[in-house]
Amino acid sequence: AQTIHQWPVAEIKAVGSPLSLGCTIKGKSSPNLYWYWQATGGTLQQLFYSITVGQVESVVQLNLSASRPKDDQFILSTEKLLLSHSGFYLCAWSLRGGPSGNTLYFGEGSRLIVV
Amino acid sequence: GDSVTQTEGPVTVSESESLIINCTYSATSIAYPNLFWYVRYPGEGLQLLLKVITAGQKGSSRGFEATYNKETTSFHLQKASVQESDSAVYYCALYNQGKLIFGQGTKLSIKP
Numbered sequence: 712a713q714t715i716h717q718w719p720v721a722e723i724k725a726v727g728s729p730l731s732l733g734c735t736i737k738g739k740s741s742p743n744l745y746w747y748w749q750a751t752g753g754t755l756q757q758l759f760y761s762i763t764v765g766q767v768e769s770v771v772q773l774n775l776s777a778s779r780p781k782d783d784q785f786i787l788s789t790e791k792l793l794l795s796h797s798g799f800y801l802c803a804w805s806l807r808g809g810p811s812g813n814t815l816y817f818g819e820g821s822r823l824i825v826v
Numbered sequence: 827g828d829s830v831t832q833t834e835g836p837v838t839v840s841e842s843e844s845l846i847i848n849c850t851y852s853a854t855s856i857a858y859p860n861l862f863w864y865v866r867y868p869g870e871g872l873q874l875l876l877k878v879i880t881a882g883q884k885g886s887s888r889g890f891e892a893t894y895n896k897e898t899t900s901f902h903l904q905k906a907s908v909q910e911s912d913s914a915v916y917y918c919a920l921y922n923q924g925k926l927i928f929g930q931g932t933k934l935s936i937k938p
Contacts, residue, residue: 743924747926753930754928754929754930754931755872755917755926755928755931756928757925757926760924760925770925801871801872813860813877813879813921814862814874814877814921815874815926816874817864817871817872817873818871819870819871820871820872
């Protein structure tokens with residue numbers, strides 16, 4: 712069975728400090744990977760997606776970056792946090808192509824509070 | 827661009843009563859997008875509840891149903907008799923060109 716693990720579960724960070732959020736998918740090779748973000752009271756929106764190792768596409772500019780160093784790992788980071796980065800970050804995977812390629816499976820999320 | 831609008835929450839329903847959460851969509855670059863309902867139970871991650879990829883079809887799961895209505899561009903979520911365990915936030919979404927577009931979410935509370 713596929714599992715998706717996100718870390719950390721929650722963080723409180725200072726404005727201007729760096730951030731790294733991670734996501735690991737087990738039990739599925741070469742998945743498509745995604746980062747989503749939800750500001751408090753806002754809508755879930757896609758930030759990045761990746762279809763293969765080393766390749767990441769940005770969907771929304773939020774002064775964040777993402778990387779896929781391994782097939783099963785997706786990292787979200789920034790060198791300088793802003794207050795507006797607060798919210799809930801979700802990692803997701805989907806199959807590559809086919810009739811099930813449109814279904815995303817999400818992790819449990821990382822809650823970030825920037826102070 | 828594409829968008830999804832759903833019932834403004836929070837919604838409170840008494841146990842064993844019926845439920846409907848409205849969802850309408852707008853898709854500018856695709857005639858019939860795939861449609862989804864996701865659910866987030868307290869303390870848990872976002873889970874797929876049901877999906878329908880063909881206009882006119884109905885999806886169902888855990889007692890919930892949703893019918894893809896292309897005429898009214900709607901995908902309302904219904905349940906005949908809710909239980910306390912249905913308390914959660916429900917999200918309607920459409921899929922187009924590698925992206926899931928979500929509605930704002932509807933928080934559902936069940937009164938015992």
